[in-house]
Amino acid sequence: MSIKFLAEDDRPREKFLSKGKNSLSDSELLAIIMGSGNKDETAVELARKILASVNNNWNQLSLLSLRDLMKFKGVGSVKAISIVTALEIGRRRTDQQLPEKRVISSSNDAYLTLKNHLSDLRTEEFWAIFLNQSNRIVHFTQLTQGGINQSVVDVRVLFRTALDHFSTGIIIAHNHPSGNLKPSIDDLDITQKIKEAGNMLSIQLLDHLIITQNSYFSFSDEGLL
Structure with missing residues (x-):
């Protein structure tokens, strides 16, 4: 009708x-x-x-x-x-309501920047925010997308992107389509690898967020960095 x-x-x-x-x-x-x-x-x-x-x-x-x-x-x-x-x-x-070169001063700021990209997905994606010395966003992008349970990031690609944008700090994030905010063993491992690689390049890993539809988990807030 x-x-x-x-x-x-x-x-x-x-x-x-x-x-x-x-x-x-x-x-x-x-x-x-x-x-x-x-x-x-x-x-x-x-x-x-x-x-x-x-x-x-x-x-x-x-x-x-x-x-x-x-x-x-x-x-x-x-x-x-x-x-x-x-x-x-x-x-x-x-x-588009997010201003360019927004300052990230907390895990919630990073969450607000990425939640519209990650919160509603059915498969995992891995994103990164690249910051300058004033913690202003100079770039953010999706790096990988995977299956329901895992999205593996290439650390070399992550830091090549950081170097291309003259970043001094990065925040990484991925989603858990299951809604479970608890970090997996793989999440802990990749966080440590990225942190160590960043130390060698003087690019600090500031946080790693796990994002679900309604909430997020911050490695920094929980003392895991």
């Missing part, structure tokens, strides 16, 4: 025009993204069902793959791509 056949009060686009974007519910916003429902449900009803499946949480919705979304009746590849695209735009918008 197309949105154009709904009662006037139930048309999200018309409601947007007459009352403004803030008047729309989450399901109405999602309905606009999808454009239509299926033969049994309006776009709003279908959106409501999709959101209910993730406890009405946009962050949880962002974890769904195209295949997950296409399990809902009436959601084909076009609608699924539209949903994922809208959520990706939201993630990038949030990331």
Whole structure:
């Protein structure tokens, strides 16, 4: 059923025009993204069902793959791509709010810099923040991505990138898709290797973060550096 056949009060686009974007519910916003429902449900009803499946949480919705979304009746590849695209735009918008050369003065500052890149992933990725002598960010990037349980970083690539950007300090981070914040033996080993390599090059390892969807673990805060 197309949105154009709904009662006037139930048309999200018309409601947007007459009352403004803030008047729309989450399901109405999602309905606009999808454009239509299926033969049994309006776009709003279908959106409501999709959101209910993730406890009405946009962050949880962002974890769904195209295949997950296409399990809902009436959601084909076009609608699924539209949903994922809208959520990706939201993630990038949030990331662009970070000023250039932001100063990192705590583990929470580093977490806020990287959480939008790492918190919602289903596989592990390894990122690094490169800092100058004033602890201002000069560069941050993904270095590797791996499987569900592991993402191995090449220490040589890490420090080549640091040298390319004349960094004097680095903060490394990876995510745990399982949600478990406890460092593994491999996490402890790679942290020690990077710390020792940094000492030789006068590039200090300032912290290593493990990031999950809702929290993080700091090696520095826990006295593990």
